[in-house]
Amino acid sequence: MTKFTSLLLITTAAIASFSSAAPIVSPTTTVVPTDIPTAVEPTVPEPTIVAFKDNSAFASSVKYTGKATWFTDSYGSCNVNWDGNVEPTVALNAHQMGEQSWGNSACGQKVHITNKANQKTVVARVVDKCPGDECAWGSLDLSPAAFTEIGELDSGILNVEWSYI
Template sequence: IQQPVALETFIVRFGLDSTAPPTLPSETPSTIAQFRKASPYKPHNKRFFSIQHSIVKILSPICSWLLSSLTTMARLALMLAFLAVSLNHALLTVSRPAGIKETKSLARRYSGKGTWFIPDTGACGDTNSKSDYIVAMNYAQYNNGSPCHKVVVIKNKANNKVVKAKVTDECPGCPYGSLDLSPAAFKALGNLDTGVLPISWDWA
């Protein structure tokens, strides 16, 4: 049978005495010590920290290796991408300009017949002589005088001789691609007695 507790003891134990500081049973040192002893989550559990250290020790090199492998693969991928872009740029730089230049060259070259005439005051307003290196442009390409005073490079396709001459006149009877040359320009390509030469030409 539990013994009766004296009133003074009850008052002091449960903090009802105004002269003594109140202390709850759950906050007493003995109670806290018992809780720590009974709790499975001990803050200083040596076995727990030993296991944790072992796990970290095992996983650390694995994580380092994975990061290193990923870094190496990423660098390799970047290098391959850079090489692909550089190779593509080099191919475009080397091949494209050559193709464009060849296309323009083919588009600018014309072929026709080369004849000769005695120069006088031409359609471009110039007065020339036999000794001047000038040509009369065919009607289709004269285009109301747009090529006046421009220089053409004429080649005799029979002997590959070349001469430069300035456009100063129009040849209404010449077909497209053909030129009428001064005697001096014609003789630079062939004999006047020939009368007609197979020519090709483009703008200088």
């Protein structure tokens, strides 16, 4: 009987030491580590808001680059009528103009546009908004009067640099 009691005590001690040292993993047990960082979904950065030295959203010292296309219309998101065959006007891209249309502070602003290929320039008035899917950040849609001052309508697209004045 002493042998049986001793064997029982040794077996119990061995099981106790193993069970406290490590968990028993069966084929159906899932071990989830707790020290692995969770995955973070990538985010698309928002456009950078530029802080101008003169605290103006329309600082003439800031140059933008983009594509210039042309359009024919006579009324747009700034709630003004114009004749784009006579007056150099521009539709500002929606990314820079923002969501607001009527009463937008960009409406009526003048921009100085340079065709990067031939260095010809024109000054045009912002009268409309070019939709985001048609005009990328920095791009402008010009009236025929503005476009023909710096390029040929047949070219359709110009590489430009521009700034507010």
